[in-house]
Amino acid sequence: MSATASPLFVQNLRHEGLEALGRLGLPRPSDEEWRYTSVATLEKRLPEFVPAVARSGARPAASEEARAAVASLGPIGVAGRRLHQLVFVNGRLDSGLSRFDGLPSGVRFEALSRLFGEPPGLLAKRLGLLGGHRSHPFVAMNAAHLLDGVFLHVPDGVVLAEPLLVVHVADGSAGPVASHPRVVLSLGENAQATVVEAYCGTGEAFVNPVTEIVLGAHAHLDHSTLQEESPEAFHVGTTEAHLGPGAQLFSHVLSVGGRIARNELTVRLHGDGAGATLDGLFLARGEQQVDNHTLVDHARPHCGSQQYYKGILDGSARGAFDGKVIVRPAGAFTDAHQKNRNLLLSDTARIDAKPQLEIYNNDVKCTHGSATGRLDADALFYLRSRALSEGQARSVLTLAFASEIVDRIPVEPLRAHLTERVLGWLAGSPEAS
């Protein structure tokens, strides 16, 4: 449990994180990148959130509520028992719920804590490779508190047909709890994998996950993040991906839960011909706040990126989409597109959209578009005239709006689960699944 049991490279990472956090401090509201995230609200509460290990001093067992939260993931959760999965409760591996045997040889899909005992190998090279812990306050905080997480390595040429599942349960039933999980995904040349990260939980929690993705030449990763934590949770998730030549990343960021949720995704296209497709869907109601950030960095020629983020906001919820595409001087023949659509279901909901382009090369095709509105009155009238109730008509149209993102998720159980989720959300009960 103590830091001394960890290998040197982990201790170094913690120290660097701690040093950087002290140097950087938490972001201020005047910080352009953080203007839509209420860091102040989080900062006030932060001291209350303690890592579960610090409180109990022992490996915590998942409470009934936490198990129920996992069960609510339905077909993609433990109930299915079909997928290879790692389940973490408050940031620590729950081996009883996890299943990770029977993968092709050479594939590593392991809890970080179980690897710390082994001689430093690829993990030592990959962990913290993208360096966010030196410049990003919350990544630094994650590094400083690093205890456990996931390491996936798929060797060159290996194609994993089955999706891998990582479940993070934030169990705040015994008081406010903090967790800082770290997920490291590394794919070799021509390797392929599908990974689903699901965040669920109960009670008050602060979840500060960091996902690092490194894709070798022509590797192919489909990565979904499903965030449906409790309405009292604070979620600050940071994902950074580094793509080699010809590598392809498909990202799906699906955000439903949390009191304040921030999903930050940085994709660096550092190899010729790399491509990324970033999809996002966020639903928020009541007093929820959800803030989506994307940064796609076109550093090499012939890269492509497509972003499509959709938001549905009800009640007094506040949503944001802050996306940026940078085309560096070397990024000739870039083809980058960014789309954002937002649906406001109430007069008190609020959306801030900031789709940005920063372009330093002339031979590019870049577009972005953002639109915000409410349900089309004509479409509503059409459905009403076909004898659907007002509520039904609104549900049909809203589901159709969300489906554009949901339907592009390749993992069937996740797609089904999410459709259920959206329907349950529309029925007015965010807890219904």
Next chain:
Amino acid sequence: MSSNEVLSELTSQEYRHGFVTDVESEVFRPGLDEEIVAAISAKKKEPQWLLDWRLKAYRHWLKMTEPKWAKVSYPPIDYQAIRYYAAPKSAKDGPQSLADVDPELLRTYEKLGVPLEERAILAGVAVDAVFDSVSVATTFRESLAKVGVIFCSFSEAVHQHPDLVKKYLGSVVPYTDNFFATLNSAVFSDGSFCFVPKGVRCPMELSTYFRINQADTGQFERTLIVAEEGASVSYLEGCTAPKRDTNQLHAAVVELVALDDAKIKYSTVQNWYPGDKDGKGGIYNFVTKRGKCAGKRSKISWTQVETGSSITWKYPSCILLGDDSVGEFYSVALANNYQQADTGTKMIHIGKNTRSTIVSKGISAGHGQNTYRGGVSIAKSAIGARNYSQCDSLLIGDQCGAHTFPYLDVKTSTAQIEHEASTSKIGEDQLFYCRQRGLTNEDAVSLIVNGFARRVIRELPMEFAVEATKLLGVSLEGSVG
């Protein structure tokens, strides 16, 4: 001629209006303190309330810091090295007619193409020409006065229409607004004042030419245009400046007020000295322009063609306060050589059924950096608000940059907001098509660039549209290979 030769020839064209008039100026010592502020005020024989207002602004300015968020870089400005007042000496006695005006000045205007005397009548334009901070001549005042339109220099307005000035000065851009606007509020030298009374449609396009002449003299104009109920006015602003090596600061403030059913159209062609091809010299253009649609069904329209200045920091904005009011922003911004432009608009929707349109066309060439920064903010009260924004960028050459930073803040579900942007270079196929039809490379590029900017250019009054088309052509013809 190869396209590279064409490119270097055309992008290295010398600034055509780079001449200097030798007029003995009365200048203040460089530096800024309360004494200078009071001296400017005294020089203009201003009433006490205006001096107090200037001093309030100055004291507030001391507490402010220069904004750093814009995507431009320049060496720090020494505000104590700037002279805050310079007046042509001949203006002291006040010229009674054109014959009294220093002939050298008149020749300068002639070179600039300012239509004074008969030329002015032929052109049908009333000119309130500002030369180094003091209005030298104003034409057409009488014919405007007949319909009740007041169009005069700001200093005159302070003396002759103090109630109007007092009522509207700072009502759109308060003296606390931002660093440069506050500086302007403290030291503004002169500018134009226009008041169009109830129900009057201004019979001619109003125009003013600003010129910065004295080396190291920052120029701080202040323009105030008020259109009362049902009034309408179209105002043109055109700028050229002589060639100088030291950077010159220009921090103007423009305030527009439109009451019920009033319409104001404000057009700008800005062609100040952009610096030489190595980025040396040039004007810093840090301008605050804002219009308030205070009345119902009022409309404010901004059109700008920005080709000059080494740095442009300018966001003509509309506060759409009255129900059913309309805001428009049409812009062409061009950044060549080492020019930097950070420009855009802000549409603030407050009233019901307010509408706004933003069309921004950015052209970057050489090492130019062109940024569109725009805000659309829809308040909860702006039921049924509508916004459409389009921002396109054209890149010419591989050293330049084009950036788009839109901010869309929507607080009501009844609003409909659309933003679209694209960035690309001149299409090879378009060029090929034109070349194949016998057009030279430079004609083809000129055609394509003007087509690209057409949606904005056609919003300009005719005389300006001609000038703007010429400007774009001169700056960019053939600068692509």
